[in-house]
Amino acid sequence: MQIMVCLKQILDPELPPRDFRLEKGEMTPAAEGVPLVMSSFDQNALEVGLQLREKMAGATVTAVTVGPEGAEDVLRKALAVKADRAVRVPLEQDSKLSGGIVAGLLAGAARELGADLVLCGRQAGDWDGGQVGLILAEELGWPGANLVTGIEPGSGGLVLKCELDEGYEVLEGNAPLVAVVTNHETNVLRIAKVKDTMAAMRKKVEQINVAPQGGRLELASLEIPVKEVNCEIIPGEDGVEKANNLFKRLLELKVL
Amino acid sequence: MSLVLTCLFDQGSLSRDSLEVLGAGKSIAAELGAELAAAVVGAETGAIGAAAGEYGASKIYAVQDAALAQYYCEGYLAALEAVCRECEPAVVLFVTNAPGREMAPRLAKRLGRTALVDCLSFNADKETGSIVFTKPVFGGKAMAQVAMSDAPAVVALRRRSFEPAQPEQAAAETIQVKPPAIPPNPFKLIERVEEQQAGVRLEDARVVVSGGQGLGGPENFALLEELAGLLGGAVGASRVAVDSGWVSSSKQVGQTGKIVAPDIYLAVGISGACQHLAGCSGSKVIVAINTDSEAPIFGAARLGVIGDYKEVLPPLIEKVKEMA
Amino acid sequence: MNFELDKELLFLKEMVRDLVQEKVAPRAAEIDEQDEFPWDIKEALAEHEILAMPFPEEYGGTGGKVLPMVIAIEEIAKVSASVAMIPSGQCLGSVAIILAGTEEQKQRFLPGLASGEKMCAYGLTEPNAGSDVGGMQSTAVLDGDEYIINGTKRFITFGNIADILTVFAKIVDKNTGEKKLSCFVVEKGEGLVVRNLEHKMGVKGTPTAELFFDNMRVPAANLLGAEGDGFKIAMQVLDKTRSEVAAQALGIAQGALDYAVQYARDRVQFGSPIGKFQAIQMKLADMEMKTQAARYLTYVAADKYDRKAHDRGKYSAIAKAFASDAAMYVTTEAIQILGGYGYSKEYPVERMFRDAKIQQIYEGTNEIQRIVIARSLLGRGF
Numbered sequence: 014m015q016i017m018v019c020l021k022q023i024l025d026p027e028l029p030p031r032d033f034r035l036e037k038g039e040m041t042p043a044a045e046g047v048p049l050v051m052s053s054f055d056q057n058a059l060e061v062g063l064q065l066r067e068k069m070a071g072a073t074v075t076a077v078t079v080g081p082e083g084a085e086d087v088l089r090k091a092l093a094v095k096a097d098r099a100v101r102v103p104l105e106q107d108s109k110l111s112g113g114i115v116a117g118l119l120a121g122a123a124r125e126l127g128a129d130l131v132l133c134g135r136q137a138g139d140w141d142g143g144q145v146g147l148i149l150a151e152e153l154g155w156p157g158a159n160l161v162t163g164i165e166p167g168s169g170g171l172v173l174k175c176e177l178d179e180g181y182e183v184l185e186g187n188a189p190l191v192a193v194v195t196n197h198e199t200n201v202l203r204i205a206k207v208k209d210t211m212a213a214m215r216k217k218v219e220q221i222n223v224a225p226q227g228g229r230l231e232l233a234s235l236e237i238p239v240k241e242v243n244c245e246i247i248p249g250e251d252g253v254e255k256a257n258n259l260f261k262r263l264l265e266l267k268v269l
Numbered sequence: 270m271s272l273v274l275t276c277l278f279d280q281g282s283l284s285r286d287s288l289e290v291l292g293a294g295k296s297i298a299a300e301l302g303a304e305l306a307a308a309v310v311g312a313e314t315g316a317i318g319a320a321a322g323e324y325g326a327s328k329i330y331a332v333q334d335a336a337l338a339q340y341y342c343e344g345y346l347a348a349l350e351a352v353c354r355e356c357e358p359a360v361v362l363f364v365t366n367a368p369g370r371e372m373a374p375r376l377a378k379r380l381g382r383t384a385l386v387d388c389l390s391f392n393a394d395k396e397t398g399s400i401v402f403t404k405p406v407f408g409g410k411a412m413a414q415v416a417m418s419d420a421p422a423v424v425a426l427r428r429r430s431f432e433p434a435q436p437e438q439a440a441a442e443t444i445q446v447k448p449p450a451i452p453p454n455p456f457k458l459i460e461r462v463e464e465q466q467a468g469v470r471l472e473d474a475r476v477v478v479s480g481g482q483g484l485g486g487p488e489n490f491a492l493l494e495e496l497a498g499l500l501g502g503a504v505g506a507s508r509v510a511v512d513s514g515w516v517s518s519s520k521q522v523g524q525t526g527k528i529v530a531p532d533i534y535l536a537v538g539i540s541g542a543c544q545h546l547a548g549c550s551g552s553k554v555i556v557a558i559n560t561d562s563e564a565p566i567f568g569a570a571r572l573g574v575i576g577d578y579k580e581v582l583p584p585l586i587e588k589v590k591e592m593a
Numbered sequence: 594m595n596f597e598l599d600k601e602l603l604f605l606k607e608m609v610r611d612l613v614q615e616k617v618a619p620r621a622a623e624i625d626e627q628d629e630f631p632w633d634i635k636e637a638l639a640e641h642e643i644l645a646m647p648f649p650e651e652y653g654g655t656g657g658k659v660l661p662m663v664i665a666i667e668e669i670a671k672v673s674a675s676v677a678m679i680p681s682g683q684c685l686g687s688v689a690i691i692l693a694g695t696e697e698q699k700q701r702f703l704p705g706l707a708s709g710e711k712m713c714a715y716g717l718t719e720p721n722a723g724s725d726v727g728g729m730q731s732t733a734v735l736d737g738d739e740y741i742i743n744g745t746k747r748f749i750t751f752g753n754i755a756d757i758l759t760v761f762a763k764i765v766d767k768n769t770g771e772k773k774l775s776c777f778v779v780e781k782g783e784g785l786v787v788r789n790l791e792h793k794m795g796v797k798g799t800p801t802a803e804l805f806f807d808n809m810r811v812p813a814a815n816l817l818g819a820e821g822d823g824f825k826i827a828m829q830v831l832d833k834t835r836s837e838v839a840a841q842a843l844g845i846a847q848g849a850l851d852y853a854v855q856y857a858r859d860r861v862q863f864g865s866p867i868g869k870f871q872a873i874q875m876k877l878a879d880m881e882m883k884t885q886a887a888r889y890l891t892y893v894a895a896d897k898y899d900r901k902a903h904d905r906g907k908y909s910a911i912a913k914a915f916a917s918d919a920a921m922y923v924t925t926e927a928i929q930i931l932g933g934y935g936y937s938k939e940y941p942v943e944r945m946f947r948d949a950k951i952q953q954i955y956e957g958t959n960e961i962q963r964i965v966i967a968r969s970l971l972g973r974g975f
Binding site: 199 | 342343366367370371374375378379381382383384385386387401404405406407408410411412413414415416417455456457458459460461462463464466470500508511512513514518519524525532533542543544553554556557565567568569570571572573574575576577579580581582583584585587588589592
Binding site: 214 | 599600601604605608611612615640641642643645646655656661665858
């Protein structure tokens, strides 16, 4: 069972809003000095893949990214937590809402690798598109399960646990399939160990070239909304006073 | 006349999500000088179809088949694809709920388009027929405006961002659509566990008491439950609390969790990451209780209490009990 | 010539930071307040191979190079100097074995330490012998195939929880009375009494013990090196570990500086964030200059050690003295910037200040470091 996990390198979404700027004259965020990280739902997808591998003899995890050479850092992070292979599909940085194009490239990689299961995060922490995994299912013509929190081997194939708006459901399906992963307490990405972390730098990253095709959306504008909020700090010497003053204020605002 | 097609998956009666998508659809149709239509899918579509007509849809495209009794992606996609090929809408609208998130991108792909998910607002140009949709990006730190001029524009709207439709009887015409094939569900359902929400649903609550990293553990949520219960509200949580296993993920408020817009949103021990704020920014009054005066939540809250929730909530609970 | 950290080290930094954020940050204040050794965090450090870092690979370690250790210790110390003492202490207590042990001794003692299963400690300091190492009074007398050790050691980090200690004592020749300062590997057992844990100003949660050796019998096979090699071994150990103390100081300085910068951006007085006032800006600039200088001195010292550069001793002394002085300066100024809040235990900077002070004292006081530096300039005879 070859498990392919799709990882995206993005600008750190934890950047505080006051440090977030747009590139002058461009519809992209200013990148200089902003750390680059692996998108968080992709981290969850990687953990799901690693846990499934542990339960299936002979399964392998191949970490794949679409991007420029710098994006290989997320592959190295995957290698540090013992992914078996790392593959980059070159694409020069052009990230704006390009989920359609990325899905096409990942589909090409999946076919060339002969993947049986493709895992993606539900949306990237930058453009929040929420597209790639789903379009990938269409591209490959495979079943797609959405909002998956965990996968286990079952008697009749793979057993997937999926989030619903209220609650969850457990499905059984057969590979090949695409699973779009969301966060859960059971799939927080493990932290690597020292030796593996340092060895990751020396491992080989393969390259698969795929011709870009697929659609994208046209961005008309990108703006940082101006927020006018003045927070009124409730006074009080201790918890009781603060609570009383808060209560009073909420009554005054007519929301209680 | 061009069509704005809303996709409805309810069984029985129209949900709040469906009313919102119909309301939005009506506005877009009015701006474009188009007609409002609804696609209804299921084993029995008569009731929902009629209800959609009562809320302003003038054309109902019904795909009725026993195989579609329960929602599953492949089957409903085939149904909607058939509807779209039949009526060639200018706009296809979903709500960003579990089925909508799944269907919008896949349907768009089948129709040769790319969908836009989680839209907050729109601006239509009757002359060109182009609509610009606004969507939050970078965790809500920026707003992207996307021009969708190629038909159909496939869009999933954020919940609680559009006014629900008002009753308005239109002369609704029902068109039965038969898809060429309805593929079976490639997945077998082993188990479905619906969370029994004791009390008010999170998205409908007028008061939400939400807990984050500052709570330190699951047991401290009991205090929040008590306060929420007294106020007839619901308990929410940040992603950190969910990932730490302190509460179930159905309580997660945020960009990828529930979107809530209560009168009071009480953020307890929540630092205020953008992704979380995206889920509660529509609240009338956000109250932050946090020991860290530098926490970003104080930049978004209307009222702030710098203090330990363990010292603030119990007396607040007493005041609420007194009031009752 | 590249003055940036290698990618490999940057990944290590990030990995340690992730681990620290998850396991250490939530407990840093509590560890300081309760002054109890965090066994669970020690387990996490062992599991992620942080405790294996001082050791060569053939004994279960990750290589034993100093620069990666410095990177890791700095990241930990930013959040908790007390927790940073754990890998630092594991190194200090075992380096003597790594540098002076026979193959047999290394095989016997190192793997248990590399896995973190066993803890170690460095038994050099005595109540009457701190900087004056040669003045120590502990004795070791050969009796058959064992040495009988008597004496008292004080301020021994992890002395009470260590399974293995590298202890220094003077071998007394029964006939001539000649004394030779030597080093032994001592395993916890009969004859070793732990007394009095210190109540310290800072680095709380790091138990510091007084050890009483009461006719403790230690196998002669546990002697490290030859009789009389003790002073040389002690100095060699400190040459290596000084960079790690520097790293701890550096982490403390950086942690305090980061906190002060955040505060200066947010705290509003007279209608403006205080970061706009020149008085604050001057302080922050000085803090940053000293911290960055400490950083590069520390990295260079570690790198020189790894390359076995001839001047590595001098550089490790420079790094240790400079970084610890910088940490003291930065934490003091950080408290000042936070004003009343800085003085309160609700904010972490006062803890960082208390944790910084010891860095100027142990593993060779900064005065001793200055003597080492001066002597390296002036040459023999000074």
